[in-house]
Each structure stands twice: as C-alpha cells, then as structure tokens.
Amino acid sequence: MPARARDAILAHYHRTARDLPWRVGPRANHRPDPYRVWLSEVMLQQTTVATVTPRFAAFLERWPDVEAMAAAPLEDILQQWAGLGYYARARNLHACARAVAERGGFPETEAGLRELPGIGAYTAAAIAAIAFGEDSVVIDTNVERVVARLHALDRPVKSAKGEIARLADPLFDSVDSGQMAQALMDLGATICRPKNPKCSECPAQADCKAFASGTPEAFPPKPPRKQRPERHGTAWWIEREGKLFLVRRPEKGLLGGMAALPGTDWNDGTPDENPAISVRHVFTHFALTLSIEERDAPPDQTEGWWQPLDRLDEAGLPTLYAKAVKAFAKAERSGPLTA
DNA sequence: AAAACGGGGCG
C-alpha cells in the first residue's frame, strides 16, 4: 500500500512541481548547487516560501557562493537578514559559511552536514538528499502531516516522532530521496495543507486513512497551546544633527547581535500610562508593547553609534525597531512633538 | 523533555 502512495506522490510531483529559484526541476539530469540548497533550507526554517523568495535572490546576488559569504563580516550578514527573524540563523549561517569555506566545500553526507552550525536533523537530511543524492529520510512538518494523515495518526506529532519516522521510511524506499522530499513539501504546501486540505486533488487519496475518516483536517491532532505573556518597555529616540543613536544588542538572546534603539528592559506587569507613541509586536513566546520617548542624550556608558537618518535602512533594524521608527516618524509629521 | 527564538501571511 505505501508503495502505491509513494509512486503516486512522485508522479504527481513530476507533473506539478513548483518552479522555485533554489530548485532544479524534476526533469533535470543534474543536482542543484549545494550552496543554494543550504541557503534556501536555512531561510525556510520557520519561514514561508513567499517571504524567502525575494530574500534568497538578494543574498545570492550579494554573495554568489559560499566563499563570498565566508569573506563577509557578520555585521553584513545580520543587516541583510534583518526582518527575516530567528537571528540565530544568520549568525549560524555566517559560522557555517566560514567552516565550509575552510574545509573546501560542503560535506556530502548527512552525518557530515549535521556537524555544521545551524544544520540540524532535518536540514542535514534535506541537503544530503537534494544536493548530493544520499538516500536519507527527510522529515519536516510537511512530511509529518502527510504521514500522520495517510495513517490517521491520532496522537500529537510531538509525542510520536519515532512512529512518524517509521511510517515515513517506506515513502523514501527505492526512490530518489531528494525528489521525494521536494514532492512531499509541495504536497504539504499546496494540497495536504494544515487547514482546508484539497483532498480532491491529492494523488494519495486512495491510500489516505484521514481522508477515509471524513475529517482529514483533524489529523494530526494539535496539542493545546499555552498563553502568551504581555511585556512592556520603552525605547529612546535620541536624535542629534540628523543622526539617530543606535546600539547593538548582545550576541546571545532575543534579537541577538542586531541593531536596535536604546531603551529600558522589558518588564511584565502594567504598561506606562498613556504613552504618546507606542508599537506592538508579538514574538513567539510573549507580546510586547514598546513606548517610544524622546531623549536628549544617551545614558552614560552606553555603547552605540550615530546613524544618519537618511541612511537608516542600512542599519539593518529588525522589524520591531523598524516599526518603532515608522511610528515615531508618523507622529512627528502629524503630532505636536516637535511642532 | 521543554523552552527560547521572529516575522509575515492568511482566513
């Protein structure tokens, strides 16, 4: 039974494969550039294809190969990454590029790739399969969902990793793992979607127990999610002679290593009463209300630099601070702050 | 085993 689903999924992929900039089509007789596969895979960690596509092109134009990226300063990588989130990925990208350039190229096995910074189980398996033709079993959330539905797995994925791996294995048996990995990703993205799956278009419908159940969307069951705490803080707008005072956040922790407005710590509890300007930003694990206040000078012993306001885009501010700048500019144009 | 870690797009 799994062999039929396997073949149907692969055949469907050959007919309908999405044309993606980092992808070599199913009809090509060569493997894609490992550098491009790696870069796209890292970008696609927790980030959608639509968001990644233009950012991938910009990275590739600036750094056409791993040696070029390895030669760039970390600061440039972070600036180019700004807005993509999960900034540890950018730091690991830089460290990985240097390690790969140092050793003269990408390792060609899953085990070798797994040793590199920012490359975990999924990404190692994906690069090994897609770029090097290794017979790895590639399991990401798409594959987990497809497999859970094929078998009507009624336990949360989180508590059934072993079982998922066992059930995924036959899908990769005796086929090109790279093709199957990409086939399953397309299937998960376009047909076997988390919500409103298009079972009528699915090549594996006849072998799908979730479809047979009549409620395919119920698989796999989602664990209860926990609530998000509220935090608040203040960022300081310190402007002098057309320049804005910026700081660099600590390497470790939230928005690590990124450019930022200086400000207070972010605390739990009740926010400031009636701030003139504030922005709201929702992180994975808490929601932040950030007030923006004008200030004449940086606090003593605050390390930072003066960024020309007409070159603020070059600072590489993450989205939270880009929002703050936008909110301040808008208030300044219309409000009484500097009127 | 669980928490930390961003942001954008969609219904």
Next chain:
DNA sequence: CGCCCAGTTTT
C-alpha cells in the same frame, strides 16, 4: 486576531 510555517539550539 489566532494559527501556521522546508527547525535548531539551549536549558
């Protein structure tokens, strides 16, 4: 406005 996404690292 809540949910989800081509996960990895740290605790």
